[in-house]
Amino acid sequence: MAEQVPEKVAGEVAISVTGLTKIFGTRKVVDGFDMQVGKGAIYGFLGPNGSGKTTTIRMMCGLLTPDGGAGQCLGLDIVRDSREIKKRVGYMTQKFSLYEDLTIAENLDFTARMFGMKNRKALVAEAVRDLGLEGRAGQLAGTLSGGWKQRLALAACMIHSPDLLLLDEPTAGVDPKARRDFWDEIRKLAARGVTVLVSTHYMDEAVQCDHIAYIAYGKKLIDGAARDIPGQIGLSTYVVTGPDLSELEARLEAEDGTGQVIRFGAELHVSGTDKAALDALAEVERARGTHEWVAKRAGLEEAFIYLMAGAKDNFMLEPVS
Amino acid sequence: MSRLANIFAWSRFYAVLVKEFIQMRRDRVTFGMMIGVPLMQLLLFGYAIDTDPHNLPTLIEVADESPVVRSLTAAMDTSDYFDFIGIVTSEAASDEALKDGTASVILTIPPGFEADLIRGVTPELLLTVDASDPVAAGGAIGAMSGVVETAIGQSLNGPLSFAAKSPAPFDLVIHRAFNPSGETSLNIVPGLLAVILSMTMVLITAVAIVRESEKGTMESLIATPVTPSEVMLGKILPYVFVGYVQTAVFLLAARALFSVPFSGSFLAFFLGFNLYIIVNLAIGFLVSTVARTQMQAMQLSFFTILPTILLSGFMFPFAAMPGWAQAIGTAIPATHFLRLVRKVMLKGGGLAEVTQDMAAIAVILLVVVAVALKRYRQTLD
Ligand SMILES: Nc1ncnc2c1ncn2[C@@H]1O[C@H](COP(=O)(O)OP(=O)(O)OP(=O)(O)O)[C@@H](O)[C@H]1O
Ligand SMILES: [Mg+2]
Numbered sequence: 001m002a003e004q005v006p007e008k009v010a011g012e013v014a015i016s017v018t019g020l021t022k023i024f025g026t027r028k029v030v031d032g033f034d035m036q037v038g039k040g041a042i043y044g045f046l047g048p049n050g051s052g053k054t055t056t057i058r059m060m061c062g063l064l065t066p067d068g069g070a071g072q073c074l075g076l077d078i079v080r081d082s083r084e085i086k087k088r089v090g091y092m093t094q095k096f097s098l099y100e101d102l103t104i105a106e107n108l109d110f111t112a113r114m115f116g117m118k119n120r121k122a123l124v125a126e127a128v129r130d131l132g133l134e135g136r137a138g139q140l141a142g143t144l145s146g147g148w149k150q151r152l153a154l155a156a157c158m159i160h161s162p163d164l165l166l167l168d169e170p171t172a173g174v175d176p177k178a179r180r181d182f183w184d185e186i187r188k189l190a191a192r193g194v195t196v197l198v199s200t201h202y203m204d205e206a207v208q209c210d211h212i213a214y215i216a217y218g219k220k221l222i223d224g225a226a227r228d229i230p231g232q233i234g235l236s237t238y239v240v241t242g243p244d245l246s247e248l249e250a251r252l253e254a255e256d257g258t259g260q261v262i263r264f265g266a267e268l269h270v271s272g273t274d275k276a277a278l279d280a281l282a283e284v285e286r287a288r289g290t291h292e293w294v295a296k297r298a299g300l301e302e303a304f305i306y307l308m309a310g311a312k313d314n315f316m317l318e319p320v321s
Numbered sequence: 322m323s324r325l326a327n328i329f330a331w332s333r334f335y336a337v338l339v340k341e342f343i344q345m346r347r348d349r350v351t352f353g354m355m356i357g358v359p360l361m362q363l364l365l366f367g368y369a370i371d372t373d374p375h376n377l378p379t380l381i382e383v384a385d386e387s388p389v390v391r392s393l394t395a396a397m398d399t400s401d402y403f404d405f406i407g408i409v410t411s412e413a414a415s416d417e418a419l420k421d422g423t424a425s426v427i428l429t430i431p432p433g434f435e436a437d438l439i440r441g442v443t444p445e446l447l448l449t450v451d452a453s454d455p456v457a458a459g460g461a462i463g464a465m466s467g468v469v470e471t472a473i474g475q476s477l478n479g480p481l482s483f484a485a486k487s488p489a490p491f492d493l494v495i496h497r498a499f500n501p502s503g504e505t506s507l508n509i510v511p512g513l514l515a516v517i518l519s520m521t522m523v524l525i526t527a528v529a530i531v532r533e534s535e536k537g538t539m540e541s542l543i544a545t546p547v548t549p550s551e552v553m554l555g556k557i558l559p560y561v562f563v564g565y566v567q568t569a570v571f572l573l574a575a576r577a578l579f580s581v582p583f584s585g586s587f588l589a590f591f592l593g594f595n596l597y598i599i600v601n602l603a604i605g606f607l608v609s610t611v612a613r614t615q616m617q618a619m620q621l622s623f624f625t626i627l628p629t630i631l632l633s634g635f636m637f638p639f640a641a642m643p644g645w646a647q648a649i650g651t652a653i654p655a656t657h658f659l660r661l662v663r664k665v666m667l668k669g670g671g672l673a674e675v676t677q678d679m680a681a682i683a684v685i686l687l688v689v690v691a692v693a694l695k696r697y698r699q700t701l702d
Contacts (some may be wrong), residue, residue, distance in 0.1 A: 061544060063701050088544045101347045102340065113336035156541075166497035191337035 012039045014195035015060060015166055017071030017078065022055050022064060022218075030055050031218040032069070037197060037211070042190050044209030044226070046197040048308045052218040053199040054094055057166050060197075061091045074163055085117065090162035094169050094199075096149045098156060100142025104133055107141050108156055113245065115160035127155045146173045167188070167198040183208050203301045210220040212300075214307055221307065226300060226320065235298035235306055236275045238282050242291030258308050271302045333547050337555025341529070344560055348461045354393025355525065355563050357546050359517045359571045363510070363578070376640050377428040381402040382415045387435045389473065395427070396472035402464035404640065415449070420668055422660060425451040425640065426471075428462050438473070438491065449496040453667040457638040466493055467500035467612055479521045512635035515655040517571065518564055519601050520622075527618040535614050540701060551699045557602040564598035585665035589672045593665070593679050597658040600686040604654075607689055610696035629655040657681040 002123075015037035022030040030052040036041045047053050058064040060073055062082025071078045073085045098107045110199045112120040128137045131151055141152060154170050165186075173178045183205070186196055198209070207226055208214055213312050214229075215221035224232055240248065245268050252270065259272025272278045282293040356362035379397060383390055390408070396537055397403040403426060409415050418424040437444035442528045448465050452458040473491065485638070531553075533539040574579040583590075600672060604625060612618035633647050633655035642650060657678040664678075666671035 058701060065702055083546050083548075086544060089544075091541075091544040092440065093537065093540045095537045095540075097537045097539075099344065099538055101338065101344050105338075108341060110340050111334055111541075111545070113339075114333055114542075114547055115330050116330065116546075127649060153541075171625075253613070 001203060010153040013037070013072075013199065014041070015038045015043075015071070015073050017060065017069060019069030020056060020059055020066050020071060021068030022059060023067045029218050030059070030066075030067060033215070033220055033298060035213060035223070037195055037255065039195055040190050040193045041211060042209045043195075044165045044205055044206045045215070046201070046212060046304060047199075047215035051215045053215060054168055055218075056215070057091070057168055057199065059195065061089050061128060061166055062086060063091075072238070074085060086302060087160075088163045090157035090160065090165045092153050092165070092167045092170050094172075096153055096255070098141050098149075098153055103138050103140055104128065104131075104152055105137040106143070108141055108159060110158050110255070111156045117160055119321065123159055127159055128223060131155050147175055147178065150174050151178060151182075165194060165198075167196065168321060169199050169201065171200065171202065179205070185259050203304060206300055214304070216307065218239040226241045229300060230298035230303040233298075234273050234275075235271050235272075235303055235304050236271055236278050237271040237298040237302050238278065239294045239295050239296050240285075241294075244290075260302070260309060262302065262305055269302055271298055273307060322633050329550050330548075330550055332433050332646060333634050334551040334555045337547070337552055338558055341556055341559040344529075345479060345563075351525070355521055355567060356570055360574055363513060363516055363574055373614040376404040377426045377457055377638070378406045378640055379428065380406060380415055380424040380426045381428050381430065382410070382412065382420055383399060383408060383430040384432045389435045389438070389464055390430060392472040392475050392492045393469065396475070397623075399551070400464060400468050402461060406517075408567075419449065419451055420664075420670070422664070425454070425457060426465070428465065437447070443492055445492045445494050447494045448518055449497060453663050454634075454638055457641070459475055462495055469493060474508050476559060498663060505619040510581045511577055511666050512633070512659050514568065514575075514662060515597070515633065515658045516626070516630055516635055516659075518567060518598060520626050521567060521690060522560060522564055522598060522601035523625055524619065525563065525604040526557060526602045527608035527612060527622050528615050530558070530609035531615050532604060532691055533616040543701070549694055550645055552692065553697070557599070557606065560605075561595075566581065568594060578692050581666065583666050584669035585674075586671040589666045589670065589675045592672075593675055593682070594660060595663040596682045596686065597654055597661075600654045600682055603686060603693055607693040607696065610693060617694055624678075628653055632656070634659050637660075651681070652685065654682050654685050655683075 013036055013169070015035060015145055015318040018034045020030055021028065033056055034051075045053050055064065059066045060071070060078060062078060065079060066142045076089055078085065078087050099110070102110065105128060107122055108124045109120060112123050117123055128134055128313075133139075133148075133152075141149065144152060150170065150173055154167070157167075158165065164213070167265055171182055174182065179202075186208075188197070190196055198205070200206060209226055212222070212224065212226050212229060213220055222229055222232060242248070245263065246265070249261055249263060252268075257268065259274070259278060262271075270281070282295070285291060286293050322417060332576040352481070381390060386408075394405050394408075397405040398568065405423060409418065415424070415429070419427060427449040429449065431444060431447070434446070436446045448462065450458040450461045467489070474575045526586060558622075572581075572583070578581075608618055608621045608625065612621050628649060630652040633639075633653050634650065635655065639647065639650060639656065645701065661675045664674050668674075
């Protein structure tokens with residue numbers, strides 16, 4: 001029953017939601033969330049812990065009913081047609097949610113059955129092979145290491161070749177080699193027209209995305225192409241090198257109005273939105289002659305640390321689109 | 322794909338079923354408990370539980386109305402033990418009443434009883450009690466001698482007082498129907514089957530389903546196109562099988578340890594038993610839609626089991642309970658299953674005798690399933 005539901009994607013948009021709102025108790029956990037994801041895009045979904053990423057993703061695939069707003073996934077209404085959406089979406093949960101008392105092969109087989117795949121045996125064998133777990137297909141999923149559980153869950157949510165992948169922190173705890181393989185695979189899928197929405201806390205992964213949406217306190221603050229984001233925030237950065245960086249870091253942080261000071265190995269990155277103030281500071285520091293201050297384009301990393309640090313009192317920041 | 326396939330697909334149902342069987346097989350402790358618990362309870366409960374019955378439905382079988390009959394009915398009315406429900410004139414009618422459970426005590430007054438009494442011949446009164454509930458029967462026998470003695474004493478005053486002598490001027494012949502030796506285990510065993518099945522079926526299903534949400538696997542499960550009915554049936558069916566195993570173990574042990582007979586129709590038992598297992602599984606499913614953790618599921622299950630033990634007629638004779646308790650008892654499947662099993666195993670009943678009990682269970686089942694399906698969440702809200 002792997003019947004191909006006829007494509008009725010509205011234009012080239014895979015996800016289109018407006019005003020999505022979710023209230024738990026009295027707390028607005030997601031507040032008026034808008035998002036457009038083009039077909040075949042890789043969309044990064046970032047935000048501090050508890051900002052509402054998981055909740056938003058759950059609303060998109062019909063696992064939670066929105067308290068407000070509306071939207072479409074693959075041209076289907078997220079509330080009314082959730083069963084049709086589920087058939088074509090691969091959702092990987094943040095917390096491991098396969099059966100720990102089933103084996104690797106049994107878990108994959110169960111998922112394949114649930115999606116009515118015809119050539120189950122072959123699909124399961126292929127998935128096990130791709131995972132590189134041929135010898136361990138009979139191992140209970142609960143006895144896998146954290147990273148392997150993650151990789152198994154990823155394989156399971158892709159077993160029915162979905163048109164849209166919603167991945168909630170898929171690479172948390174996964175080693176660098178496996179993460180690189182994962183991103184290679186994601187890019188291949190995207191090239192074939194599969195849309196991927198992936199939440200992550202890793203900057204090196206955020207850079208891999210075509211687009212990034214940044215959410216804090218349930219509100220979308222930033223949405224745009226990855227490389228434009230530092231510019232959107234208007235962040236300037238100086239790279240500082242020299243002796244006794246820790247001492248300098250402590251001194252700068254104690255000073256008012258310095259902005260953000262982050263240590264990157266043997267460098268200190270000093271950033272702020274007030275370019276004039278930052279330039280003045282650099283001038284003064286250079287005059288001391290102890291450290292080298294070089295201006296550079298603010299990177300994604302500085303931008304997101306800046307956003308996360310500011311999230312607590314940064315509700316004034318209007319969403320940029 | 323048709324509309325129906327959107328509501329129920331065999332492939333998905335089968336997937337859930339297979340998964341449940343695998344999980345059940347791997348959970349050795351629970352599996353052992355499912356077999357161990359009935360055996361243990363059988364041994365523990367198999368020995369007497371003493372209770373004092375009241376308001377046993379009582380018939381008087383008598384050919385001719387006489388003043389003695391009137392004073393007997395009056396005496397019964399004032400006694401808590403008996404609830405006088407009427408007079409029958411034939412043995413066939415009283416047998417019928419005893420068999421279908423309308424009456425549990427029958428006092429047979431032979432023709433010419435009064436005349437014999439006056440003539441000074443010691444006449445015989447026959448007391449037939451439904452001893453399939455021996456606790457109730459024992460109490461009835463004890464109480465009846467007193468009641469009859471008082472009644473006859475009263476009717477023999479005035480000009481007839483010469484006939485009133487002591488000891489009593491009559492013999493009370495006792496006939497324990499269905500369980501001649503009055504063994505409590507005979508009665509406890511069918512009741513215990515009802516209670517144990519209810520206990521394990523409700524608990525196991527509730528826990529098995531709540532486990533999915535507690536462990537987080539529910540999120541993956543409902544992210545697939547699975548429907549509530551597929552989940553419900555797929556999860557319930559493996560435990561029907563468990564119910565079969567439990568019952569088989571239980572009945573064999575009951576036969577070996579307590580020589581409990583099985584005198585009625587096996588078909589009647591089998592049908593009623595399946596219905597009873599299913600209704601309990603459905604209750605378990607309902608419990609799972611309320612409980613959020615396995616601990617809550619366990620506590621809620623015990624909560625449903627308490628009335629099953631106390632109000633179904635297992636612990637106390639149903640007739641002895643106050644009206645409100647009987648009303649609650651009527652809504653409990655075990656009450657009807659208990660009657661069904663007693664009728665079939667001890668009284669040799671067939672399908673015809675138990676249709677009413679089965680109908681009652683079926684009605685409860687419909688209500689439970691409707692509420693459970695309505696409550697089952699397809700989302701994580
Ligand atoms: N079922 C629930 N009931 C009540 N509150 C909830 C529920 N699920 C989530 N929340 C709350 O909603 C907020 C957003 O949670 P969510 O899981 O969406 O965050 P997140 O962005 O995915 O965080 P993380 O990066 O830690 O995964 C949190 O404050 C959380 O406490
Ligand atoms: Mg999350």
